[in-house]
Amino acid sequence: MLSDRNGPPPPDENDDHDLIPELVPPLPVENQMARNLPWRTALGWLKQGWSDMWTNPIPSLIYGIGVFLVSVFVVWLLLRFQMDYALFPALAGFLVIGPLVANGLYIKSRDLEDGKNATLGQMLFVKPRSLVSTFFMGVILLMLFLLWNRAAVLLWALFFGVQPFPGMDEIVWTLFTTPTGLSLLLVGGAVGALFAAFSFAISVFAAPMLLEERTDALSALGISMAMVWNNRPVMIAWGAIVLALFVFSIVTALFGLIVVFPLLGHGTWHAYRAIRSTDAVQTEDQRMFISPM
Template sequence: MLSDRTGPPPPDNPHAAGIIPEVVPPLPRPNDRARDLPWRTAFDWLAQGWSDLWNNPLPSLIYGAGLCLISVLLIWSLFAFELDYALFPALAGFLVIGPLIANGLYEKSRHLEQGQRSGLFAMIFVRPASGYSALFMGVLLLGLFMLWMRAAVLIWALFFGIAPFPGSDEIVATLFTTPTGWALLLVGGSVGALFAAFSFAISVIAVPMLLEERTDALSALGISMATVWANLPVMLAWGTIVLAFFVISVTSALIGLIVIFPLLGHATWHLYRDLRPDSRQKGRSERMFIPPA
């Protein structure tokens, strides 16, 4: 709105002498997603997961054994249908969809918090509080897994051209004893690490959040990324632990999954509990992109 004043500006006007007022930066706002946890907290989550694993251990061990059996059958299918070229990308892609598969383990840890025992049936047939949004999150993670598989094939073609796969008996020597193989490992490992890091960031909080809270998948995804970024030191430590246990599982011919996967799944539930404020749990709705109804 324009002023009708024609005389000199009042003396208390900072523009009276032609001086531009000082620009004051806004006061810092506290990040309500930052929990200021030391990186060593990751080992506390691991210890809590170990405790949950051995509290009524049979359902958790059967859960892990079932995953191990399914993984072995899938690998056998790759060789049976001459798709062994997808073996290494498929193993790496396990890190992408792992949080989704662990839903039953989150359910058991949640029941233990409430002083209840959770049987195998309840762990397999989980009913998330977010309903179909949890299913949509699963579709997103599976889509990300398929995208990684396609990217891996393109990276292979980039270095070795459109040529028949040399076979699983020659691939190790090809990758580790030739300059082209080294370059493929460097580029493929870097791209795979980006996929794994992105999947970790969007799902490590989002999947248990959709189980416990009423929200939508995209909001859970965004909240998970924001929470990971606000607690980067402890989340980097946790990601390193997950990667180390994954390597142990692969080198043990996947037998280690029987114990390792339940351990990590139960521990991830305690990660979620520590990183999400109590006021935003217990079924309350928080949405980052869509206002609550």
């Protein structure tokens, strides 16, 4: 016989509701990666980098001269083989591989912390603790660099069609005085900013991490991004400093790299030391494929 009652059945007096505890929201967990550093801390890293550079300055300056000469050689190759259309993406893409190239500068800053003076040979022939992973990370960053260059070529083709690059003599006039050029600057700037932000986030701390810790490349790249994301104010300030000094280097026909590159390399090491927790170095929960010990 069906009941005419539409509501829920009456409670059973024999049920013991006290056996099932009420749901309690979980306790808040402290963010282990957030350092809550003010943006002005980035200026302190720059000051520390300046101090490291001028402490036994010859190795740092020779390092900067080497980066300058390699950069000039790459620019000459692009112009020599009429690949000037890739010049601007190549210069911008330097920000992708820059942190990995600065391994020798991290060595010097680390030794200065220990009261030692690193020689030029020690800075040039670096043996990271995660050697194989460092090579693998270099391959990943190189692929990202090539993708960035390809995206720039595709954007040019989308706005100007499949036609030869006008050359360095006409490109500035084309970009800044034509509607198509201005549109390309706007869209290309937005796409380039996305590439730059992503590249900066995954690489800025990955290189010193692989130098100092035993970890894998993918974990280092992921942890670097997490460190940047959880310390956005100070890292945005540091990224702005890196960008401003890099633009200065380009304006000075790359001569500024002789001082700017060592300065940023030493400063990045101090940024890594300030944000990377000492306890996190020994834990496995952040790593995907390899244990820290």
